[in-house]
Amino acid sequence: MDQLSHESSCHHESGHGYLDHKDEYLRRLKRIEGQARGLQRMVDEEQYCIDILTQVSAMTKALESVALAMLEEHLSHCVVRAARAGGEEADTKIKEASEAIARLVRS
Numbered sequence: 001m002d003q004l005s006h007e008s009s010c011h012h013e014s015g016h017g018y019l020d021h022k023d024e025y026l027r028r029l030k031r032i033e034g035q036a037r038g039l040q041r042m043v044d045e046e047q048y049c050i051d052i053l054t055q056v057s058a059m060t061k062a063l064e065s066v067a068l069a070m071l072e073e074h075l076s077h078c079v080v081r082a083a084r085a086g087g088e089e090a091d092t093k094i095k096e097a098s099e100a101i102a103r104l105v106r107s
Contacts (some may be wrong), residue, residue, distance in 0.1 A: 018073040028066050035059040067104055074100070
């Protein structure tokens with residue numbers, strides 16, 4: 001499956017499934033970006049390692065939260081649509097979702 005048909009199979013009326021919540025995702029990612037800058041500042045200022053690790057943990061949880069929300073969007077839009085269509089597209093979307101879940105579990 002080429003990239004264009006792969007991408008178009010994950011669109012609905014307003015685009016990718018997550019676009020209905022795009023502003024929320026961007027807000028969360030900007031907050032995570034701020035956390036990353038804060039971590040850099042903490043290291044630069046030679047702050048206590050446990051305090052830095054606490055912030056790393058908070059940032060990791062925030063990223064996991066975004067990833068799980070994005071996965072739920074993918075499952076409820078792209079995978080459901082492909083499953084309804086059946087055939088190779090359904091197999092591909094289910095395989096992609098399984099691989100994404102495996103990557104999240106390993107991380």
